[in-house]
Amino acid sequence: MGKRNLISVVDMKDEWPALVDLGIKLKKERGHHGDPLKGKTLAMMFEKPSTRTRTSFDVAITELGGHALYLDVSKMQMGHGETVEDTARVLSRFVHGIMYRAFDYKMMDKLGEWATVPVISGLDNLEHPCQALADMITIKEKFGNFHGRKLVFLGDGNNVCNSLLYACAIMGMDMVACCPATRMPNAEILYNATQIANANGSKIIASHDPQEACKDADVLYTDTWISMGDTISVEEAVKLFQMYQINDDLLKIAKPDCIVMHCLPAHRGQEITNDVIESPHSVVFDEAENRLHAQKAVLYTLMKD
Template sequence: MSARHFLSLMDCTPQELLGLVRRGIELKDLRERGILFEPLKNRVLGMIFEKASTRTRLSFEAGMIQLGGQAVFLSPRDTQLGRGEPISDSAIVMSSMLDAIMIRTFAHSTLTEFAANSSVPVINGLSDDLHPCQLMADMQTFHELRGSIAGKTVAWVGDGNNMCNSYMEAALQFDFQLRIACPAGYEPKSELLTQAGDRVQVFRDPREAVAGAHLVSTDVWASMGQEDEVAARIATFRPYQVDRALLDAAAEDVLFMHCLPAHRGEEISHDLLDDKRAVAWQQAENRLHVQKALLEFLVEPAYHHA
């Protein structure tokens, strides 16, 4: 049997994604009540990082340990996929020793090529194209605080980056309307826009995009690998800063999310994360819980082998 992978939100059915969100909430409750739950005893997750990370590393490593398993961290110094050994060869060898592999990388093709040659589940911990695990945490956070997101309006303000791309897939899979406010030339991937159809609208004016929105989300203006563009991007994106006044244009019960790290004074005003509408800390914690649900879903429990 070929392994199930999670490279994109499109790798699961809408029902499976909703099930993962609900399971994330259950696993969070178990942890808060101090109940030990270790279905992945003796299972090992390999974590390959070609990009730096705080939340992705901590949430997968802690999550795997809490589920009774172990996680092995491989930094760019330890392994550079495709340099010195073809990605396909690395995938065959590594998947023969591990029970699942999480990869945080630049080119999305690294993930797809690795997954095609892996005998165990491969999880996208972030690529230049997509960040599906973060979207699952966002969906869990909304679900906890507001119930179903189906039929609601979500506004993305800023760069049409990997987070924005995953928000477009989420609009299809979780059944909400997405409005994207971005400067000309910084739109998300055109094939994803086509795929999303009338689920997604692109605006130049952030006020138009957030009008009546139930969820407003943003991200840094310059992602990893774009350090040389920072000054130009700050100038271009200045009108796209999310501040309290912009949130006031949204729905009364709006939630504000940011996948972190945040650059206060750039994509958000200095005080925004202190606003009662901002839920970035809960959102960050939920990476742990929803990824535990994902690991439980993808990795065959140890007792199946007993």
């Protein structure tokens, strides 16, 4: 099999269930899984700052026996006298894989097209596949299965929402994207995810009504109201998204054993209340930890000999 990328969730659609199980396995075996990536170097290119993505990828490649190389894109020549195509081809001669955290998915796609080593998205403005993988790992840990489960995403139909649509559809889990009409997820991704879900016996639904959407939910999920590149002010965001806040009122509508997820960083008092994020329903820090194990699963699958 030739070089593969993980830029969109669907790039590894057929392997997604195996990636979830591998992440759980590597988590259980932490410290005892040997050095399968010994001698491998991962270039980590960052346009956008990060806590979880940088730390989890760095620790993941290190614990698998490899090495992480941090590259600040603002201090690179890419886009400043050198084309993305040339950067991709040069880096491919030096390293065994590239993780790229970008503002623009078009740049991500171009890097993936021209690199001859695997390119892994650490987030762009269209998708965040590694976050979705960590989320699926967390859900399987908590419930043991996906079929018959319902995830409700509340707020801005952003990159995280887009990747969750694909991930839920692939795993056979129902999902409701509950967002204001002006901030719905990407229309093409919503359509494609619906088709995948239909084939897997689950449902993808778009909604603007949080009260209706949250009925019998197994998972309530939210993210920041102001996504990367947004020009919306905090005041405008509060006015637009206030009814989509995860709070005690919405939690009461969901199932009694519902879990609450947030990819972090959280703006407590905006998209989620402090009481909910600190409640027994919250799994946000388990979810954050699982970024490490998701990254390990991806790196192992794409970079091993």
